[in-house]
Amino acid sequence: MFSDDDAAAMYDILNPWGPGRPREEGFYLPLIMAAESVLDVGCGTGAMLRVARERGHRGRLTGLDPDRAALRRARARADVTWVEGIAADAERGAGHDLVTMTGHAFQDLVTDEDVRGSLAAIHAALRPGGRFAFETRHPQARAWETWTRTNPADEVAFSDGNGRDLRYWHEVDSVDGDVVAFHGTVAAPDGRVLRVLTETVRFLDVPALNALLAAAGFTIEGQYGDWERGPITASSREIITVARRAGRADTAERARTIVG
Structure with missing residues (x-):
């Protein structure tokens, strides 16, 4: 037999956070450490949030994932809140400073309806001005x-x-x-x-991705083609995005642009 628990353990072996993924850690961890309250959507076994605690994060850390076996492993760390659910289940009004979605988990949203529902919940889980950081493979x-x-x-x-x-x-x-x-x-x-x-x-391309983000009330703070924050080019393999929950001024400006 190869059980669900075995599959969750295999994921940790094949996708180790920290030393095994230094470029991703170098991108995400500073964002997490600078945020008082963080929600990791698609947290899996919780490796990234565990590392954040080990590095001294003292704020509110929450992991959200639908995989029960993965969460059983995550719950070995009791000083992080672990919640079973999908992105659309993110708690509205939670006031997080940062929401992350790593490991190309964003690509599991395979329809526009999935993306819209997830982005709406993430937007509502962030405080005004809060950030959503994630990556998706560039289709090119x-x-x-x-x-x-x-x-x-x-x-x-x-x-x-x-x-x-x-x-x-x-x-x-x-x-x-x-x-x-x-x-x-x-x-x-x-x-x-x-x-x-x-x-x-x-595999969403940049225009389609950014249109969905804008429609959900996000503005693009930064978008990169590699983990060193280089620009997206014709050879980029990633679309790495930091989007901000738009405030009233952003919404008004977007409305003026549409009307104009």
Whole structure:
């Protein structure tokens, strides 16, 4: 068997926060440490918020995720609030200074309805002027074309917490416009399949993404093509965004622009 708890533990092994992801940490952690109240949407096993506590964050930290197995691991840290739910379930009026959405979790919002509902809840969970920081893969890089066992870099061999030697790889099932469905396979060294994990993600381009953010009441504070805050270029693989919940002045200006 390869249980939900095993899958959550595997995620931590294959996607370690901190030393394993120094560029992402270098981007997000300063934002978190400067914010008194933070909501991490799609927090998974809570690694980023655990690191923030370990680095001395003394404010309010909340993690939100629909994966019960991941939250069971996260709840080993009791000085963070862990909530089961999706982005659209974010608490309205919570007054957070910062909402984050890391690990390309934003791409799990595969319809405009999903995005609008999630952005509305995130907007309402922020204080006026609060920030929403997240990243999504730039569609121009066509990352899904590398999600195949024929790509040696995609297949990973590792040992899990139970001492089992395992292998993990991806295969794409379909590409429909900007939506890609794929699955990940967990197997024993002899090829025996233990678990298949399916996922569907969306690749929004910059104009479509920014239009949805503007319609939800956000202004773009910064948008980058890499973790060092370089500009988005024709070779960028990421769209890394810091958006701000617009205040009354921003809303009025946007209304004047539309009318004009």
